[in-house]
Amino acid sequence: MLKVITVDDERAVKQGLRKIIELNCPGFTVVGEAEDGQEALELVDRCDPDVVITDIMMPVMSGLELISRIRQRSEAIELIVMSGYDDFKYAQEALRYGVRDYLLKPMNVEAVSKLLNGLRDSQLRxxxxxxxxxxxxxxxxxxxxxxxxxxxxxxxxxxxxxxxxxxxxxxxxxxxxxxxxxxxxxxxxxxxxxxxxxxxxxxxxxxxxxxxxxxxxxxxxxxxxxxxxGRNWGQRSAIRAALAYIHERYPDPDLSLEEIVALTDVSPAYFYKMMKEETGRNFKTYLIEYRIAKARELLLGGDLKTYEIAERVGYPDYPHFAKLFKKYVGLSPSDFRKNMGNY
Incomplete structure (x- = not known):
């Protein structure tokens, strides 16, 4: 529901507006009524309205000052001013403050409902x-x-x-x-x-x-x-071979750095350095991110259970997989499938 506050020093005007809104403007509810701008500001702070409909000429604080103060508080509140023919020029001036529109007194059902229902539809869009x-x-x-x-x-x-x-x-x-x-x-x-x-x-x-x-x-x-x-890409055949091996063997939960290094003719320290330079990741992080990427593809591309997907990407311990997945993706595996599967 969109929350509305009405502001006018005439009780009959506020009562008429409430009746029009309740009977003809679905999606809106009047959450407060004020007699002047100062009282209205207090309501705005307390009720956090979506719409404020205010008269221009009021005691204590005018409608123009009120909408200026509201704009200092929020750009999101929709402002609508009411005016009679005599103060129509003030209603036009209010448009400079980002007022949505103005209504001429006396209020009539068609004008109020057309304006508010149009505002509601715009909000929904x-x-x-x-x-x-x-x-x-x-x-x-x-x-x-x-x-x-x-x-x-x-x-x-x-x-x-x-x-x-x-x-x-x-x-x-x-x-x-x-x-x-x-x-x-x-x-x-x-x-x-x-x-x-x-x-x-x-x-x-x-x-x-x-x-x-x-x-x-x-x-x-x-x-x-x-x-x-910035690098001699292609000359570091050991890293390219290691990455190809990871891409093939990632489902193996026992895949280790020692196993990868054993395939090369370089020391573990030098391998670590080259791996970081070539991929921007160390072995552990690269393997996790690759497995998570494969898990995302499986979550979106089939009917496997989440625990089955965990096993297929090298994580037989499902709670550990779920914890890693949420850390790197921001959602649990089931929430990722539910949310992303809708698009």
């Missing part, structure tokens, strides 16, 4: 739009996390798949041009943070983002070039 944006951001952020790993490993094919997946998901979300621009900016900021956490510092990490989907692709390409130029 904004709520639905916000939820659609958040769900798209959530999914695309997960793809960007994968993209950061692909960039660090210089996986060009994977990078292309991730960028295409982001573009496809945003297209499905039916976002406005402004929302798409904001989303791409948010994703670029996320990618910058993830790459910076892996140890790469460049001018690009602080440069303002521009360019939407194309800009995100350019940013990813810039990072790939910077990472490639």
């Amino acid at each position: 904004r709520s639905a739009d916000l939820e659609r944006y958040r769900s798209c951001l959530w999914e695309c952020t997960a793809i960007v996390e994968r993209l950061a790993d692909q960039l660090w490993q210089l996986d060009e094919a994977g990078k292309a798949r991730s960028l295409a997946a982001i573009a496809e998901r945003i297209g499905e979300a039916r976002l406005t041009d402004g929302e798409q621009a904001q989303l791409h900016g948010d994703l670029a900021a996320c990618l910058r943070r993830l790459i910076r956490e892996r140890g790469l510092e460049t001018q690009e990490t602080t440069r303002p983002f521009e360019g939407g989907a194309e800009g995100l692709g350019r940013l990813a390409g810039f990072y790939a070039d910077a990472i490639r130029s």
Whole structure:
């Protein structure tokens, strides 16, 4: 329910408004009535309304001063002013304070119900739009996390798949041009943070983002070039062989660093150093993140029980798996499947 406060020094006006709202404006409830602006401010602090409908000319504190004070407290409260023909110019002045609209006295059912019902429908649309944006951001952020790993490993094919997946998901979300621009900016900021956490510092990490989907692709390409130029990728065959072995053997709960190092001709200390440089992760963290990524795919792509998925990605101890999953994903495995499976 949207909470309404009415403000007028005439009792009959407030009673008439309450009756109109209760009978003709579903989704609204009058939670308070005030005779002047000072009393109304106290109600605003106490009731946290969604809508304030106020007269212009009142004792103690005028409607104009009231809406100015409310705006200092909150940008979210919808403000509607009432006026007679004689003070119509003040109602127009009130529009400068972000007032939604004005009503002319005497109040009539059609004008009040049309304004409030339109406001309610607008609120519902904004709520639905916000939820659609958040769900798209959530999914695309997960793809960007994968993209950061692909960039660090210089996986060009994977990078292309991730960028295409982001573009496809945003297209499905039916976002406005402004929302798409904001989303791409948010994703670029996320990618910058993830790459910076892996140890790469460049001018690009602080440069303002521009360019939407194309800009995100350019940013990813810039990072790939910077990472490639900063290492002898391809010459460290031991690391590439180790990663391939991890990708094949990750379901084995006993997979260990010692087993991986035994496949190479380098010392454990040097292997650790190369692993961190190449992937941005040590062996333990890389293996956990790879297993969690595989678990996410299985949770969304089939009917396996969550404990069965845990076993398939190398965690026969389900409570341990669930704890790790929530730490890295932010949701339990069952909540992840339930929430993400709806999109």
